[in-house]
Amino acid sequence: xxxxxxxxxxxxxxxxxxxxxxxxxxxxxxxxxxxxxxxxxxxxxxxxxxxxxxxxxxxxxxxxxxxxxxxxxxxxxxxxxxxxxxxxxxxxxxxxxxxxxxxxxxxxxxxxxxxxxxxxxxxxxxxxxxxxxxxxxxxxxxxxxxxxxxxxxxxxxxxxxxxxxxxxxxxxxxxxxxxxxxxxxxxxxxxxxxxxxxxxxxxxxxxxxxxxxxxxxxxxxxxxxxxxxxxxxxxxxxxxxxxxxxxxxxxxxxxxxxxxxxxxxxxxxxxxxxxxxxxxxxxxxxxxxxxxxxxxxxxxxxxxxxxxxxxxxxxxxxxxxxxxxxxxxxxxxxxxxxxxxxxxxxxxxxxxxxxxxxxxxxxxxxxxxxxxxxxxxxxxxxxxxx
Amino acid sequence: xxxxxxxxxxxxxxxxxxxxxxxxxxxxxxxxxxxxxxxxxxxxxxxxxxxxxxxxxxxxxxxxxxxxxxxxxxxxxxxxxxxxxxxxxxxxxxxxxxxxxxxxxxxxxxxxxxxxxxxxxxxxxxxxxxxxxxxxxxxxxxxxxxxxxxxxxxxxxxxxxxxxxxxxxxxxxxxxxxxxxxxxxxxxxxxxxxxxxxxxxxxxxxxxxxxxxxxxxxxxxxxxxxxxxxxxxxxxxxxxxxxxxxxxxxxxxxxxxxxxxxxxxxxxxxxxxxxxxxxxxxxxxxxxxxxxxxxxxxxx
Numbered sequence: 001x002x003x004x005x006x007x008x009x010x011x012x013x014x015x016x017x018x019x020x021x022x023x024x025x026x027x028x029x030x031x032x033x034x035x036x037x038x039x040x041x042x043x044x045x046x047x048x049x050x051x052x053x054x055x056x057x058x059x060x061x062x063x064x065x066x067x068x069x070x071x072x073x074x075x076x077x078x079x080x081x082x083x084x085x086x087x088x089x090x091x092x093x094x095x096x097x098x099x100x101x102x103x104x105x106x107x108x109x110x111x112x113x114x115x116x117x118x119x120x121x122x123x124x125x126x127x128x129x130x131x132x133x134x135x136x137x138x139x140x141x142x143x144x145x146x147x148x149x150x151x152x153x154x155x156x157x158x159x160x161x162x163x164x165x166x167x168x169x170x171x172x173x174x175x176x177x178x179x180x181x182x183x184x185x186x187x188x189x190x191x192x193x194x195x196x197x198x199x200x201x202x203x204x205x206x207x208x209x210x211x212x213x214x215x216x217x218x219x220x221x222x223x224x225x226x227x228x229x230x231x232x233x234x235x236x237x238x239x240x241x242x243x244x245x246x247x248x249x250x251x252x253x254x255x256x257x258x259x260x261x262x263x264x265x266x267x268x269x270x271x272x273x274x275x276x277x278x279x280x281x282x283x284x285x286x287x288x289x290x291x292x293x294x295x296x297x298x299x300x301x302x303x304x305x306x307x308x309x310x311x312x313x314x315x316x317x318x319x320x321x322x323x324x325x326x327x328x329x330x331x332x333x334x335x336x337x338x339x340x341x342x343x344x345x346x347x348x349x350x351x352x353x354x355x356x357x358x359x360x361x362x363x364x365x366x367x368x369x370x371x372x373x374x375x376x377x378x379x380x381x382x383x384x385x386x
Numbered sequence: 387x388x389x390x391x392x393x394x395x396x397x398x399x400x401x402x403x404x405x406x407x408x409x410x411x412x413x414x415x416x417x418x419x420x421x422x423x424x425x426x427x428x429x430x431x432x433x434x435x436x437x438x439x440x441x442x443x444x445x446x447x448x449x450x451x452x453x454x455x456x457x458x459x460x461x462x463x464x465x466x467x468x469x470x471x472x473x474x475x476x477x478x479x480x481x482x483x484x485x486x487x488x489x490x491x492x493x494x495x496x497x498x499x500x501x502x503x504x505x506x507x508x509x510x511x512x513x514x515x516x517x518x519x520x521x522x523x524x525x526x527x528x529x530x531x532x533x534x535x536x537x538x539x540x541x542x543x544x545x546x547x548x549x550x551x552x553x554x555x556x557x558x559x560x561x562x563x564x565x566x567x568x569x570x571x572x573x574x575x576x577x578x579x580x581x582x583x584x585x586x587x588x589x590x591x592x593x594x595x596x597x598x599x600x601x602x603x604x605x606x607x608x609x610x611x612x613x614x615x616x617x618x619x620x621x622x623x624x625x626x627x628x629x630x631x632x633x634x635x636x637x638x639x640x641x642x643x644x645x646x647x648x649x650x651x652x653x654x655x656x657x658x659x660x661x662x663x664x665x666x667x668x669x670x671x672x673x674x675x676x677x678x679x680x681x682x683x684x685x686x
Binding site for chain 1: 462464465482487
C-alpha cells in the first residue's frame with residue numbers, strides 16, 4: 001500500500017485500473033470513454049494506462065461510451081466509464097439498457113448541475129435523473145471513499161446474487177478536483193478482493209438473443225427478478241464490506257452514515273460532501289447542549305428504508321437537505337425520506353447549494369435555527385447560499 | 387481439400403452451417419428482402435463463428451419473443467443508435483482475448499442513415515474490426531412505414547403522403563469517405579457477386595460496410611414475389627449502382643448496367659409507393675446520370 005495525493009477523479013481511475021488489471025487472467029478490461037467537465041481527468045488517466053489485457057475506446061458520445069461498455073461486459077470483460085451532467089442525460093437510454101440487461105459494470109459520476117443555464121459546479125440532479133434506471137447508487141464524501149467504493153462496487157456488481165451496475169458519485173470540484181491523501185492498495189490485494197468476472201449470460205457461440213421482445217408476463221418476471229436482486233443488496237453489501245476490511249484493513253461506511261445520532265432529537269439528512277459541513281454544525285450545537293445529529297445517505301439505490309427508520313426513530317425534528325430539485329415537487333430525496341420518518345416528527349425540506357453554491361457552516365446553522373423554532377413544516381424551501 | 391460450395395453457394399452443402407442464420411419461426415413478412423439477405427449471409431458464413439448486433443428494427447423483431455431466438459447465432463439487441471458501439475465492445479473483447487469470432491452489425495436504413503449515423507461514423511473512423519451490413523428498405527418498416535433519409539425521391543410514406551421531395555443519401559460514398567478498408571453495394575438479384583463480397587468482407591479485418599437494397603413489399607406496396615425482379619430493375623436502370631470501394635479510393639464497378647428506361651419505368655410502376663403525380667422519370671434519370679458521372683470519374 002502507498003499513500004498518494006490524488007484528486008477524486010484520479011482516485012476513481014486508480015481503482016478502475018487496479019480492478020481492470022485484476023481481470024487480466026480472465027477476459028480483461030475494456031471501456032468506452034468520452035470527456036466532460038468535471039470528470040475528464042478520470043478518463044484521461046485511464047487513457048494513459050497500458051492494460052496488460054485491455055482496451056480503452058475513445059468514442060464520439062456518452063451514449064456510445066455506455067454501449068461500448070455493454071459490449072465489453074457481455075463478452076466477459078470488466079468495464080467502467082465516467083460522466084456528468086448533460087453527458088449523463090445524453091447517455092440515459094443506454095444506462096437503462098445496461099441495468100436491464102443485468103450488466104455488472106461501474107460508472108463514476110462527478111455530479112454537476114444539469115444545464116441550461118450552463119454551470120459546471122456540483123448538484124446531485126444529474127445522478128438522480130437515473131433514480132429509476134435500476135443501477136445501485138452510492139454518494140461519496142471524500143477521495144478515499146471514492147477509491148474504496150469503486151473497488152467495492154465491482155465485487156458487489158459482479159456477485160451472482162446481484163449482477164447489477166453500480167454508479168459511484170462524487171461531488172464536482174469539491175472532490176473531483178481536490179487532492180487528498182489517499183491510501184492506494186497493492187495490485188495483489190485487489191487481485192485477492194476481486195475474483196475474475198464470471199458473467200453467467202456472457203455471449204459465446206450459443207445462439208441466444210440478448211434483449212429481444214418480452215411479452216407483458218415475461219417483463220413482469222424480469223422486473224421482479226431485478227427488484228429481488230436490489231432487495232439482496234444490503235446483505236451482499238455487508239459481506240463485501242467484511243471482505244474489504246479483511247483484505248485492506250479498513251472498513252467502509254454502510255448505506256447510511258449516522259453521526260451523534262444516539263440521542264438526537266433533531267437530525268439533518270444530506271448526501272455527499274454537504275455532510276462534512278453538517279457535522280461541523282452538529283458539533284457546535286452539541287457544545288450548546290442541543291441534541292442534534294447528522295445522517296448521511298451514502299447508498300441512494302436501493303434505498304435503505306429499514307436503517308433509516310431505525311436511525312430516525314427517536315427524532316422529532318428532521319431537516320432533509322437536497323442538493324437537487326425536482327421542479328414542481330421539491331427535493332428529490334425528501335418524499336423518499338418522508339416514508340421512513342416517525343409519524344409525529346416535524347420534517348422540513350431544504351434545497352441548498354443548487355448549482356454548486358458553497359454551503360458554509362452558517363448556512364447549515366440557519367437551517368438548524370429555523371428547524372428549532374418551527375412549529376410546523378411548510379412546503380420545500382430553497383435556501384440560497386450564492 | 388476444400389469443397390467448392392455447390393451452385394455458387396446457393397445449395398446446402400457439407401460446408402454450410404447445419405443451422406441456418408435465419409431459422410424457422412422468424413416473423414418476417416413474405417417477400418422480405420432482409421430475409422433473402424440473411425440467407426445469403428448464412429451461405430457465405432459457412433462454418434465461421436459470428437456474434438451479431440442488431441439495433442431496434444425489423445431485424446430484431448424477427449428473432450421472436452423471449453426466450454426464443456430465430457437466429458442461428460448469438461445476437462445482442464442494441465438500442466436504435468448503438469449497434470456499431472456495442473459491436474465495438476464485442477469486437478475489441480474478442481481481439482484482446484484472441485477469439486476468432488467475427489462481429490457483424492445487421493441494421494436497417496433507419497439505424498444506419500439516420501439515428502445510428504454518428505455511432506457508425508465513429509466506429510468506421512476508428513476502423514473497428516466490424517462487418518456492418520445495412521439492409522436498406524428505404525423506410526421505417528418496423529413502425530409502419532415512415533420516411534428515412536434513405537427513402538427515395540417521390541416515394542409516398544405515412545409521413546410523406548405527397549411523396550418525398552428529397553433524394554436519398556449516398557451512403558456508400560459517405561462510408562467510403564471514412565477511408566475504411568472495404569465498402570460495397572450488393573444486389574439480391576445477383577447472388578454470386580453478393581456472396582463473393584460477403585466472403586471477402588468476412589475475411590478482411592478493420593471496418594467493412596455492405597449495403598443491400600432490400601425490398602419491403604409491405605412498405606413498398608409491391609408484390610412479395612417480385613422483390614428480386616425490382617432489385618434487378620434498380621440495378622439495370624442505374625438507380626442502384628453495384629460497386630466496391632477499397633480504402634476509400636479504389637473503385638471497382640461490378641455490374642455494368644444497361645441504363646434501361648424500361649427497367650426504370652418498371653421499377654416505379656410496380657410499386658404502390660410511387661404514384662405518377664409524385665415523381666418525374668426524366669428528373670430521376672437526370673439524377674441517375676449525374677450520380678454515374680461521379681462514380682465513373684472515381685473509377686480508374
